[in-house]
Amino acid sequence: MKYQNKHLIAILVFCIVQYAESQINLITNIDGRETISLNGTWNYIIDPYETGFYNYRYGERNENDGEAYWSRTEVKNKIDRIEHGYESPYEMQVPGDWNSQKEIFEYYEGTVWYQRNFDLKHIKDNERVFIHFGAINYEAHVYLNEKKMGTHKGGFTPFNFEIPKDLLKNEGNFLVVKVDNKRHKDEIPTVNTDWWNYGGITRDVNLVILPDNFLQHYALTINQDQDIKTAIKKSEFELEGHIKLFKSVSNTAVTIEIPELKINKKIIINGDDATFHIKAKKLKLWSPKNPKLYDVSLKFNDEQIKEKIGFRKIETVGKKIILNGDPIFLRGICIHEEIAQDARRATSKSDAQQLLAYAKDLNANMVRLAHYPHNENMVRLADSLGVLVWSEIPVYWTIDFKNETVLNKAKKQLEEMVVRDQNRASVIIWSVGNETPVHEARTDFMKALIVKAKQLDDTRLISAALEVSNKNGLHKVDDPLGEFTDIVSVNEYLGWYGGHPNDTQTASWDIAYNKPFFISETGAGAKGGFHADKETRWSEEYQEWYYEEQINMMKRMPDNFSGISPWILVDFKSPRRNHPKYQEGWNRKGLIDNKGNKKKAFYVLQEYYSELK
Incomplete structure (x- = not known):
């Protein structure tokens, strides 16, 4: 990959060195974690005027406002005035877009409130609980037990929030998500596209149970600096990667295992991240003709994460795209x-x-x-x-x-x-x-x-x-x-x-x-x-x-x-x-x-x- 602009190259080198300063808080490989699925039937309220979010003066409602749509509704006596609620038959399936589930939603662009209850027992003192969304289109406000967890924008990427322990209940946790798919000039994408603006909680929702400190995300790839043809000929490869922990540690090991390659390596971390290199012999490269995946295990304290990962090198040489040393x-x-x-x-x-x-x-x-x-x-x-x-x-x-x-x-x-x-x-x-x-x-x-x-x-x-x-x-x-x-x-x-x-x-x-x-x-x-x-x-x-x-x-x-x-x-x-x-x-x-x-x-x-x- 060659750039003609020397100034851009200098910027790129600096930015690569600065990778560890990335501020993203995303937990990856959800399938490899302990999870509780929140997929299934949710209740909903359609709210084109955002009545549940703004009061009649168009100010955002506060957490003590019983008319906010993230509030529980409970009629204690017949004189109580309640103007919202989550009941059958106002139900939709998650994950899924709302447009295809109810005829009233086919062209709808605006706010819909989603709600469901869940139980969560037996959380240990040294465990953390996160709620993870695969994607919501487009703007999401997440509330649990009438407290706001956070906000996310972007209709096609995942996000997660940690749930404070003192907010969780063993039974009857009241989860509400405000979903808004309106288009705006200052968003990504903007108001003008050539595809359907499906609204809703469109991907999986999970509770993720994690240790007090854990592997937040990580990467493992072929080292891009090695000559891949030489590596193939000698059957000697170098893998490289990085690890990001949730919290900083001192002189603590993360163990990476790839049993098929007889790899068992300890990576010592001081801080909350580390980069590393691993020698690998007799590695079979991933390609369309041979999509070889290896079982990879990462161990940190009492946590073990498993994932299937393939290794390949993609690059350009002159006028050609090169995969594993050969034009493709x-x-x-x-x-x-x-x-x-x-x-x-x-x-x-x-x-x-x-x-x-x-x-x-x-x-x-x-x-x-x-x-x-x-x-x-x-x-x-x-x-x-x-x-x-x-x-x-x-x-x-x-x-x-x-x-x-x-x-x-x-x-x-x-x-x-x-x-x-x-x-x-x-x-x-x-x-x-x-x-x-x-x-x-x-x-x-x-x-x-x-x-x-x-x-x-x-x-x-x-x-x-x-x-x-x-x-x-x-x-x-x-x-x-x-x-x-x-x-x-x-x-x-x-x-x-x-x-x-x-x-x-x-x-x-x-x-x-x-x-x-x-x-x-x-x-x-x-x-x-x-x-x-x-x-x-x-x-x-x-x-x-x-x-x-x-x-x-x-x-x-x-x-x-x-x-x-x-x-x-x-x-x-x-x-x-x-x-x-x-x-x-x-x-x-x-x-x-x-x-x-x-x-x-x-x-x-x-x-x-x-x-x-």
């Missing part, structure tokens, strides 16, 4: 976190299995998870299936690039994404945004995100989906942000947004950067089951023709052409798509329609990818 071509496809047949947000392991099975059937070796971090189920399953992953934060279109507060929100979402998935071998690309307009403030904003990404993790490639200009058939790629990304990625739709599919026959490309070039989107819409001649828009035949011509153009691309991820695997819901016959609230660029049927273009791309294999 990314046969990708874009995916939204949606189960189209049910018109809902994907939430479960079986949902992830459905989406990645489609991608595998396409002969894809890579998925672009657009345009936000997807459920952790997706990247963990990608690890086991050998599917490479592009993961992205929703810096999308025209956010407020001049606003320092917005930049900090983007950095926070980036950090939450990276920390959650830093041990996933499948994730090879962090993306800092999509189709952002070129101007100085935007480039400075995006460059700051690249610096932050390198600070957090220098073991993966950094990119962003850029736009390309087309003048008289010449596709010019010269966005100034391309100087700072590891690969240059662009979205192009020649034959759908402008021109006709056969215009690709005379198209040429001028790429300003001597680094790998990736087509991060291309595609055309088709209503599943609508058939006509190939020149009829919205027909499966038009989409098929579009892909045939695109593939012919791909075969003539410059020698730094390193992959493609067409838009998109499956039709998805979007309020922007309003043609009454062909769209009906759906973006129809999917290779699979919203009923689960493969369109004709699916087989065109499937064959091309089969040839590339």
